[in-house]
Amino acid sequence: MLSKFKRIPWLKQGAESINSLAFDTFEIINDMLIIRWSDGRESYIQPAVLRDACPCAECSGETDALGNLYTGYGRPKGENGYQLAEVRTVGYYALQPFWRDGHSTGIYRFELLRKLGNEGE
Numbered sequence: 001m002l003s004k005f006k007r008i009p010w011l012k013q014g015a016e017s018i019n020s021l022a023f024d025t026f027e028i029i030n031d032m033l034i035i036r037w038s039d040g041r042e043s044y045i046q047p048a049v050l051r052d053a054c055p056c057a058e059c060s061g062e063t064d065a066l067g068n069l070y071t072g073y074g075r076p077k078g079e080n081g082y083q084l085a086e087v088r089t090v091g092y093y094a095l096q097p098f099w100r101d102g103h104s105t106g107i108y109r110f111e112l113l114r115k116l117g118n119e120g121e
């Protein structure tokens with residue numbers, strides 16, 4: 001008896017690979033963040049691109065109780081604002097860069113990092 005349903009294995013695989021976005025290694029070379037993903041791709045992210053995309057409330061803006069949106073004027077970048085001091089992992093979903101001007105509240109989810117890495121291609 002023939003099965004009524006055909007399996008479409010590639011569709012399932014695609015969905016799984018999106019959910020399991022992960023990196024093998026990352027390193028900082030000349031302030032450039034280089035991430036090697038578990039699917040074999042590499043992302044090269046310039047420090048200025050990384051800092052300007054900072055997703056923290058201070059940099060990306062926040063909404064007050066009255067609904068007014070405040071965008072990135074609250075905190076001017078310091079002299080060393082585009083220099084990476086350190087990058088730490090946050091759980092299994094994000095990286096947290098520490099900048100030499102003392103800023104470190106931006107949590108970059110892998111999806112965002114992957115997007116930033118693709119913009120230079």
Ligand SMILES: [Zn+2]
Pocket residue numbers: 054055056057058059060103105106
């Ligand atoms: Zn920020």
